Structures are given as C-alpha cells and as structure tokens.
Amino acid sequence: MSQIYLKNIPHESIFELVGQVQTIPGQIVSKTLAQNSAVSITLFAFGKGEEIGTHDSDGDAMVSVLEGTGKFIVDGHEYILKTGQSLVMPANKPHSVYGEEDFKMILTVIFPSSK
Template sequence: MADLTEKSTAEKKREDLVAKVLAVSDLVQYQDGTVASRMIVFKTAGTITLFAFDAGEGLSEHSAPYDAILTVTDGEADVTIEGAPFTVRTGEMIILPANKPHAVQARQRFKMTLTMIRE
C-alpha cells in the first residue's frame, strides 16, 4: 500500500508542473558537495530530468540504451563521449549517443536538463 501512496505523491508533484510557466532554475537547487536531480517528465517515449551539480561533482562514465540531449541551463561542465572531451556552457547542448560511454564533470556549479528519447 505504501508503494501506491509514494507513486501517487510523485505523480501528483509532476502533475503540479503541467500547464504552468516554469522557471527552470527554480525547479532544482544546488546542494553543497553533491548532485541534485528532479525528474519532471516520465513517459514511455522518454524522460526529462533536471540536474544541479556542485562544483567538482559529476556523473561517472556510463552508457544508456537511448540517445539523450544534455542542455546546459547554468554554468559550465566537461563532458566526455567515448573518451573525446567537450566543454559545454550555459545555452549550449550536446547529444549523448545511445550505447556510447559518457561522463559529466562540473567545472563550476552547473545545471542541466537531460532529455532522454526512447525508441
């Protein structure tokens, strides 16, 4: 029964965002020494998740079965895709290809939107 209540609460939070003008920077906050995240869309076709990285924090190398679009909303980070380095800054985006190892490391406090598209 608790699982149903938790799911309903999570779904309710996402529903509260629908049909409203949202300030992206207000939807996820920086937290000292960590990476904070907030999923705002979770559908069969894909997900949209917001992240806030404290300076020096990151996501270790991993891969995903679907393409993902990383859009920087604040700050600057280093991204590697199959070992190739990229720097992304506010207002820029990079496509992370499916099944290719990638990692993200914040150069400074950094916020991003990650849009994952499923096939």
C-alpha cells in the same frame, strides 16, 4: 481527471526551468519531470567537482546546460558546455558528466521503440 505526463513542475503557470532545482555543495540534485519507456526528462544541479561516472544508455541523450559550466566526455571526446549550449550523446556510447563549476542542466533521453 486527466492523466499527468509531466510531474514535479507547475502546470498552466509561467516558470523558469533553472529555478526548479537548487545547487548544493558536494551533491548532485536531480528532479525527474517525466519517465516512461519512450522518454526520460530530468533536471540536474551539480555542485562544483561533482560527477556522474562513465556509463551508457539505450537511448540518445540530449543535455542542455541551463546555468554554469559542465564537462561531458562522450566516447573519449571532451566537451565543455556553458549556459545555453546543448550536446547529444548518442545511444550506447560511454559518457560521463563533471561539474567544472556549479551547474544545472536538463537531460532528455529518447529510448528506442519496443516492437
């Protein structure tokens, strides 16, 4: 049996990534697709007005908006991203995420290699 590196999504099937999480009013829904010491891939669905407060990460974080509009504040700079747009939030810079409306995104974080 082979090891599974990507979880919680279909394998060897065509699917739409945006359909893998559902927006629920008043909530943030997340689904982890991969998590290890090198990478983290997570799908998120934000209800309008929901937010993840200011924090930082050891790795570079790239967000891609799959549906809707989200506001991202990175090191004091505001970015409004719409469907199809992406943004890299550099490692160790404070950032936050806010649902300007219901929106879905995929977050990929690449962590520094441990030597």
